Amino acid sequence: MQKLFSSRFPGGVHPTNGSDKALTSGKAIRAFHPQKVWISMEQTPGGKCSPLIRQGDAVKRGQPIGKPETFTASVVHAGISGKVESIREGQAGSIYCAILADAEQPARMNQASMGVADLSAYTKDQIVNAFREGGLAGMGGAGFPAAVKYSPKKPVDTLLINAAECEPYLSCDNQLMIEQPMAVLNGVRIMLKASGAERALICLEDNKPEAAASLQKVLEQLKESVSLEILPTRYPQGGERQLIQAVTGREVPAGGLPADAGVIVSNVGTAKAAADLLLDDEPLTSRVVTITGEVNDPGNYLAPVGSSIQELIAAAGGVKSPQNRVILGGPMTGNCIAVDYDGKTELGFVTKTTSGVVVLPPAKRAESPCIRCGGCVKVCPAGLQPWKIDFAQRREDDALCEKLDAAECIACGCCSYTCPAGRELSLHTRMARDRVKQILRERKVQK
Numbered sequence: 524m525q526k527l528f529s530s531r532f533p534g535g536v537h538p539t540n541g542s543d544k545a546l547t548s549g550k551a552i553r554a555f556h557p558q559k560v561w562i563s564m565e566q567t568p569g570g571k572c573s574p575l576i577r578q579g580d581a582v583k584r585g586q587p588i589g590k591p592e593t594f595t596a597s598v599v600h601a602g603i604s605g606k607v608e609s610i611r612e613g614q615a616g617s618i619y620c621a622i623l624a625d626a627e628q629p630a631r632m633n634q635a636s637m638g639v640a641d642l643s644a645y646t647k648d649q650i651v652n653a654f655r656e657g658g659l660a661g662m663g664g665a666g667f668p669a670a671v672k673y674s675p676k677k678p679v680d681t682l683l684i685n686a687a688e689c690e691p692y693l694s695c696d697n698q699l700m701i702e703q704p705m706a707v708l709n710g711v712r713i714m715l716k717a718s719g720a721e722r723a724l725i726c727l728e729d730n731k732p733e734a735a736a737s738l739q740k741v742l743e744q745l746k747e748s749v750s751l752e753i754l755p756t757r758y759p760q761g762g763e764r765q766l767i768q769a770v771t772g773r774e775v776p777a778g779g780l781p782a783d784a785g786v787i788v789s790n791v792g793t794a795k796a797a798a799d800l801l802l803d804d805e806p807l808t809s810r811v812v813t814i815t816g817e818v819n820d821p822g823n824y825l826a827p828v829g830s831s832i833q834e835l836i837a838a839a840g841g842v843k844s845p846q847n848r849v850i851l852g853g854p855m856t857g858n859c860i861a862v863d864y865d866g867k868t869e870l871g872f873v874t875k876t877t878s879g880v881v882v883l884p885p886a887k888r889a890e891s892p893c894i895r896c897g898g899c900v901k902v903c904p905a906g907l908q909p910w911k912i913d914f915a916q917r918r919e920d921d922a923l924c925e926k927l928d929a930a931e932c933i934a935c936g937c938c939s940y941t942c943p944a945g946r947e948l949s950l951h952t953r954m955a956r957d958r959v960k961q962i963l964r965e966r967k968v969q970k
């Protein structure tokens with residue numbers, strides 16, 4: 524186990540003292556069994572699938588129900604066994620398949636947790652194919668298809684397993700490592716074989732000693748080069764570029780991919796899902812979701828993809844106060860999906876990338892003019908000038924946003940967190956990033 528004592532990436536913040544994560548610590552993952560799921564055919568923005576089922580069909584858990592139509596899509600599977608109640612268009616044109624659960628659900632195998640698995644029969648190509656057919660996608664946020672990630676155009680020598688979980692409040696990855704270290708490590712070994720890399724490093728922040736101890740015990744049984752890298756707690760330690768820089772000292776070039784630095788990065792939850800897929804024949808149909816903050820009984824839930832967020836909040840005891848904000852994801856990078864939520868309306872459905880739902884108190888500050896304090900520049904891990912991009916984006920000056928390298932924004936939220944004027948910087952830098960990336964793509968197509 525190697526421990527780094529100082530941060531090796533620029534910028535960053537310490538958003539909390541750890542009391543947020545303590546809300547769910549020591550609580551075992553609870554199984555969530557919905558009567559009905561609504562499974563989106565667009566699990567990630569732009570990752571569109573077309574339905575393979577019709578209204579009235581009987582489906583089994585793990586059956587493919589959505590076929591990828593775009594490069595960033597992965598196969599969608601039924602999260603439960605049951606009957607297709609409807610196939611409907613939801614918000615922003617997404618298609619949802621509603622499945623009503625059967626009274627009996629098939630039991631899960633648990634070979635992934637039963638000791639160090641024999642992987643000698645699997646070739647790299649077989650594993651990557653299984654990733655494709657099993658709909659394995661990055662569960663840390665981006666949802667990029669694993670089959671594409673594990674077919675890099677350049678050779679890689681290092682696999683980084685992102686277990687930093689640096690977002691405040693979220694603890695789904697931490698709890699998974701504590702409860703299922705063998706399955707996690709079998710998944711890491713599968714990914715190591717698929718990547719062709721020489722070594723795998725599981726990267727945790729030093730605020731997760733229980734998870735580190737749990738993995739370390741099992742690591743001693745492995746023959747592969749898999750080790751733990753303990754990093755100082757500093758947000759956004761789990762940003763892909765920040766992690767690569769902190770652990771390997773390499774920098775991913777602007778506009779480049781981790782493979783340009785000889786690295787593949789995968790989330791630790793995705794590693795566990797890889798073990799479920801290969802060793803238990805379970806495609807990616809469920810995930811652990813943290814429901815926390817201002818709810819009566821915060822916890823982590825193993826929920827089928829398509830589970831209702833309204834029902835999950837109710838399972839966590841409901842909101843504590845009628846004055847609140849509901850954030851999908853962590854408070855630094857997530858989106859506010861409701862204000863003053865009363866538990867009576869639907870807020871959306873779990874996807875492969877839903878790591879958590881955090882209920883926070885109402886926002887305190889209104890925006891005021893920038894006082895040029897430079898705080899946002901100091902904390903930006905991408906080395907940008909957030910206040911300038913913010914101004915440029917609000918004036919819709921695309922050329923200036925491009926000149927200011929807005930495409931390099933990682934939407935970490937450090938600038939907004941720091942700003943004494945309460946400016947919604949990351950909202951605007953993220954919008955600027957998306958716009959500049961779109962312009963760059965269009966320019967490339969025209970060439």
Ligand code: SF4
Binds near residue numbers: 933934
């Ligand atoms: S500009 Fe982007 S990368 Fe920089 S601090 Fe703000 S959100 Fe993070």
Ligand code: SF4
Binds near residue numbers: 893
């Ligand atoms: S932190 Fe806020 S007030 Fe300070 S320079 Fe940035 S935008 Fe302006």
